[in-house]
Amino acid sequence: MIIDFDELNPGAKFDFEVDGKGKSVSWVKVRAGSNEIMDQIREQCISTEVEYKKTAKHGQLQRIEYTKSDNKKLKEMLWDYTIMDWSGFFDKANKPIPCTTENKIKFMSSMPAFYAFVDKCLEKLTPDVNEAIKESEKN
DSSP, X not given: OOOOTTOSOOOEEEEEXXXXXXXXXXXXXXXXXXXXXXXXXXXXXXXXXXXXXXXXXTOOEEEEEEEEEOHHHHHHHHHHHHEEEEESOBOTTXXXXXXXXXXXXXXXXXXXXXXXXXXXXXXXXXXXXXXXXXXXXXX
């Protein structure tokens, strides 16, 4: 197996729409998030906050620690990372819709069919852990 260290997660193209002859009309290129990328995104969206509050009117200060997360930012960053490129999507003036962060967020948040499609693509890219365990037990 040849491994390109400059492109360890190149993603894969999936046909979104195919014509009657089986030719791709539109496609989306997606990639699954690696542990490193997921950690980087979480680091930017999830933080631990600390407050000190009195437990009673004249009591001692108590340290209260809680997790604060920006779920909207987390989803948007995941979508932006996951969707690498697309082709074959046009606006009502028949102009190509570019694959920008803003358009990825718009598609994923407002087009249930597109969201479901990307989700299925990611399922295909991410092997089932249970299947992998069964396979390794056979060997």
